[in-house]
Amino acid sequence: MKQRGFTLIEMILTIVVLAIIFLGIAGFVEFGAKGYNQTVDRQRLQNQARFAIEKMSREVQHAVPNSFDLSSNNKCLAFYPIDYAGFYQYREPAGDVEFVVGNNQPETFADGSHLVINPSRIQDLQNDGQSIDIAGESKEPDGDYFSIQMNLTSQSSANRHYIYQDKAVVYCIEQLIASSNNGRVVRYYGVLDDIEDLSSLSGTVVATGVAFNESRFNYEQTSLQRGGLIHLSLLFQNGDEQSQYKHDVKVANVP
Structure with a gap:
């Protein structure tokens, strides 16, 4: 009985077909992995932003009324918490x-x-x-x-x-590298002599991935109709992903 195996051309064609199939599967897996990583990064960015906004809002709401001060570039906000x-x-x-x-x-x-x-x-x-x-x-x-x-x-x-x-809380949006738009939010606490110079205070990083140029604080003084109002404008970025947060915090206490 005559037996035949695969010819060289058949083996080459089989290898080529299998390679194409494996490349397709590998590309699909890689695409899924990238999508998962992007979702995780996006979720981390959102969680970090929500944490920073919530932490600042809670402290601002319970600050001594009219105890707020802004730096000249609107990147630092200082106030005194109530004991x-x-x-x-x-x-x-x-x-x-x-x-x-x-x-x-x-x-x-x-x-x-x-x-x-x-x-x-x-x-x-x-x-x-x-x-x-x-x-x-x-x-x-x-x-x-x-x-x-x-x-x-x-x-x-x-x-x-x-x-x-006699120690103030100061939140600052800081530039990580000069001429770069990459920034972070830092919380300082200590005796405040000059909001433009915080070198003597110790700080804790609250959030990273903040767009320095597009982020700032604003403050509206107490009026007859309401207490003080703090405007938080923060842009968080991770590569091409951006999340803009514009949040107003009303100071709960009045003089």
Whole structure:
């Protein structure tokens, strides 16, 4: 019986056909892998953006009213977080301020604690006049309240006071490399002398992949109809992928 195998041409054709099939499968797998990686990168970018916006919004909402300051290029936003808040009574002409604190009232106040009444600008928290150092102040022995001497130049219409530390929170959009559009959002915390020079403060990176040129902060002062308003405009980018976030945050507290 005569037996025949594959001819050379048949083997070559088989190899060519199999190679084409494998190349098609490999291309399909590669395309799927790239799509998956792009989806993961896009999700990571969105999650990072949402985290940064949410973190800044929460802190801004509970800041001391009118304690905001912007850098000259609108890339840095500074403010003072509230430690405690409550009501006060001002006794003239002696200048006695008797005040109570809301929930979790302390027995005394830690170093760096300040009280401010009716602030109209950030300088009111950094200079004497509307604010005063209350570190070490303790409750009055005859009641559950505190009493200090203070010469107020103006008073709160709702008799509200705010207690804060002498350290400010500063969010900055920083350029990673000069002449590059690649930036990041950094949170600084410390004693603020000049918002244009933060070299003495320690910072923590909150978000990366921020388009430096297109991202900025804006602030609208308190009006008769509303409290202060912060505009967050951040553009996140990852290669050709871009996500624009324009978010307004209303300061919850009023003087």
